Structures are given as C-alpha cells and as structure tokens.
Amino acid sequence: MALISPETLALAALAIAAYWWWRRVRYRSWQRREHMPAELVAARLWGSEKAIRTRSPVPLFGRIDQAYRLRNGQIVIVDTKTRSHDRVYRSDIIQLSVYRLIITHRPWPLPHRDVAPYGYVRVVQNGHVQYRRVDLLAFDEVVSLYRRYAQLRGHHLTPRFSRNAGMCRGCSMHEHCERPAA
Amino acid sequence: MDESRRPISATELAELGACERRALLKLEHPEKVSWGRRMARRRGDREHLRHHHRVVRYSRPCFIATAVYGDADAPSVATLRGFRDQVLLRSRVGTALVWLYYCWSPALARRLVKHPRLCRVLQFFLDALVRWL
Numbered sequence: 396m397a398l399i400s401p402e403t404l405a406l407a408a409l410a411i412a413a414y415w416w417w418r419r420v421r422y423r424s425w426q427r428r429e430h431m432p433a434e435l436v437a438a439r440l441w442g443s444e445k446a447i448r449t450r451s452p453v454p455l456f457g458r459i460d461q462a463y464r465l466r467n468g469q470i471v472i473v474d475t476k477t478r479s480h481d482r483v484y485r486s487d488i489i490q491l492s493v494y495r496l497i498i499t500h501r502p503w504p505l506p507h508r509d510v511a512p513y514g515y516v517r518v519v520q521n522g523h524v525q526y527r528r529v530d531l532l533a534f535d536e537v538v539s540l541y542r543r544y545a546q547l548r549g550h551h552l553t554p555r556f557s558r559n560a561g562m563c564r565g566c567s568m569h570e571h572c573e574r575p576a577a
Numbered sequence: 578m579d580e581s582r583r584p585i586s587a588t589e590l591a592e593l594g595a596c597e598r599r600a601l602l603k604l605e606h607p608e609k610v611s612w613g614r615r616m617a618r619r620r621g622d623r624e625h626l627r628h629h630h631r632v633v634r635y636s637r638p639c640f641i642a643t644a645v646y647g648d649a650d651a652p653s654v655a656t657l658r659g660f661r662d663q664v665l666l667r668s669r670v671g672t673a674l675v676w677l678y679y680c681w682s683p684a685l686a687r688r689l690v691k692h693p694r695l696c697r698v699l700q701f702f703l704d705a706l707v708r709w710l
Contacts, residue, residue, distance in 0.1 A: 425631060440633075443629050443633055444625070444690060453582075454582060454583065454584035455584065455585055455587065455590070456584050456585075456586055456587070457586055457587030457588065458587075460628070460629075461628075461629075461632055475621075475624060475625055475628055477617070477620055477624045484595065485594035485595070486591040486594035486595045487591070487594075489587075489590055489593065489594040490588065490590075493591070497587070517628075519624050537590075540590055541585060543593070544585060544589070544590060544593055544600070545583065545585075547597060547601055548583075548604070554597035554598045554600070554601050555596075555597045555598070556596065556597075556598055557595060557596035557599070562596060565614075566596070566599060567599075567608045567609055567610055567611075567614070568598075568599045568602040568603060568606065568608070570609075571605075571606050572598055572602060
C-alpha cells in the first residue's frame with residue numbers, strides 16, 4: 396500500500412500552486428500600489444537596509460534603503476522619504492550621490508559596481524507612494540562637499556545659512572542660530 | 578583623528594544641502610525635537626521597516642545574502658549558490674530541501690534583520706561551511 400495516495404499528492408500540488416498564485420497576485424497588486432518604475436519592476440533586488448562604507452577617495456559610510464540591479468548590470472539606488480508633501484530636496488540628491496560613490500568605490504575584496512548616474516526618491520505622502528527620479532552629483536562634487544564639511548568642522552570656513560528662509564521657522568536649532576526667523 | 582580623513586555618514590553630508598549652519602549646530606548642541614517631529618520620525622522608521630520587509634518577501638532573495646552578508650554578490654553567497662545549483666538541485670532530496678529553504682527564508686530574514694548579533698553567529702557557521710565546500 397502506498398504511503399501517500401495520489402489524491403493527497405494532487406491536493407498538495409494544488410495547494411502549492413494556489414499559494415504561488417496568491418503570492419504573485421499580491422506582488423502585482425503591491426507593485427501597482429507602489430507605482431514602481433518599469434525598470435525597477437524588472438530589476439533584481441541587490442540590497443535592502445544594507446550598511447556600506449568606503450575609504451577611498453574619501454572615508455564615507457551609510458545605509459542604503461534599497462538598491463536594485465537592472466538587466467544591464469547597473470545598480471539603481473532608492474531612498475524612502477516620508478513627507479507631508481511630494482517634494483525632493485537637494486539633501487536627498489546629496490544622500491543618494493554619497494551612496495553611489497560608496498558603492499562604486501567599495502573596498503577590496505568587494506567587487507566594484509557600476510551605479511547609475513540617477514536614483515529614485517520614494518516619497519511616501521499619507522500612504523500614497525511616488526518614485527521621483529533624480530540626477531545624481533558627480534563624484535568630484537561629492538568629494539568637494541566632503542572637504543567643505545571637514546573645513547567647516549575645523550572652523551576654517553563660515554557656514555552658510557539655508558537659502559530658504561522659511562526653513563528656519565521649524566528648525567530645531569533655531570534658538571542657537573543668529574539668523575532671525577523669516 | 579585628522580579632521581580631513583574622518584569618516585562621515587551620508588546623512589551628515591546631506592545636511593549640508595539643507596543648511597550648513599544647522600549641520601554644524603547639531604554637532605555642538607543636543608537637538609530639541611518637537612513631539613510632532615518625533616512622531617513623524619517614528620512614522621518614517623516604521624515605513625522604512627515595513628517596506629524593507631515587503632521588498633525582501635516579494636523579491637525572494639537568498640536570506641543569507643540579504644541578512645547575514647548584506648550583499649547578494651558576496652563571494653561566500655556565490656559559493657553557496659553554486660552548491661545549491663550544482664549539488665542540491667540535482668537530487669530529489671536536495672530539491673525538497675531548497676524548496677523548504679525558500680518557504681522559511683523570508684520569515685527568517687525578517688527576524689535576522691532585527692538581530693545583528695545572531696547574524697554574526699550565523700555568519701561564523703556559514704563561513705565554516707563555505708570553507709568546507
């Protein structure tokens with residue numbers, strides 16, 4: 396007598412097929428809700444919440460939210476921002492550009508990667524998701540920002556105020572800053 | 578440490594894009610965060626974690642790659658992947674083991690992300706396995 400009857404096997408196969416179909420449906424529905432760009436839908440996840448660092452050309456570190464590997468081998472970085480308005484700031488572009496520099500110059504023995512000169516800021520606004528494509532800074536711009544920050548920390552340069560005076564209103568450092576609120 | 582060679586985080590450098598003065602003041606003074614902002618940050622952290630879990634669950638990456646090594650292209654992961662494809666998937670028992678692995682790995686990966694120490698322990702054993710392979 397067979398240990399497992401053909402009916403049981405058929406039922407198990409059916410259950411597995413139903414499970415994978417359900418997963419696929421859920422995945423598609425999630426992708427629709429996400430409004431994910433087509434190139435990312437077809438891409439493979441390269442890393443998620445992953446710590447990265449480099450020593451060259453300048454010592455930098457960070458933690459990427461997500462990075463995807465496209466079919467052509469390029470890595471595209473995605474950073475999530477939860478905001479009350481759908482907007483991308485210069486600080487987001489700098490952050491993504493730093494990640495790009497780190498991934499491209501990862502220390503040995505990790506292989507160097509070709510990272511796309513653009514990235515996506517995933518803006519979550521009241522549960523609604525939008526992917527905003529942004530062009531990233533060149534490596535030398537990131538390096539000069541690093542040098543500027545080092546000089547600012549060493550008090551060799553005077554720090555600039557924000558160009559947007561309205562930002563001072565909600566600033567957490569307002570009481571220590573000389574600039575009056577706009 | 579030489580100030581010009583100090584490791585700087587991406588978030589710290591990004592602050593320069595908003596306001597250089599605030600970036601420096603944050604180093605000297607403890608930040609006073611309002612209740613509303615604290616709640617907003619908490620919401621942001623929750624969204625990050627939720628999205629991470631979803632991405633890991635749906636993309637079916639190797640849990641070793643995402644959680645333990647933090648890199649799908651790490652040499653150890655490539656060795657383990659080769660073992661899966663060239664040894665395990667050639668037998669029925671091996672195929673069943675791989676299937677079981679993919680059933681359980683997303684849940685395990687979600688837990689491992691929260692426990693870096695456990696990741697390090699697991700990495701020690703996996704490294705030994707990779708050396709043996």
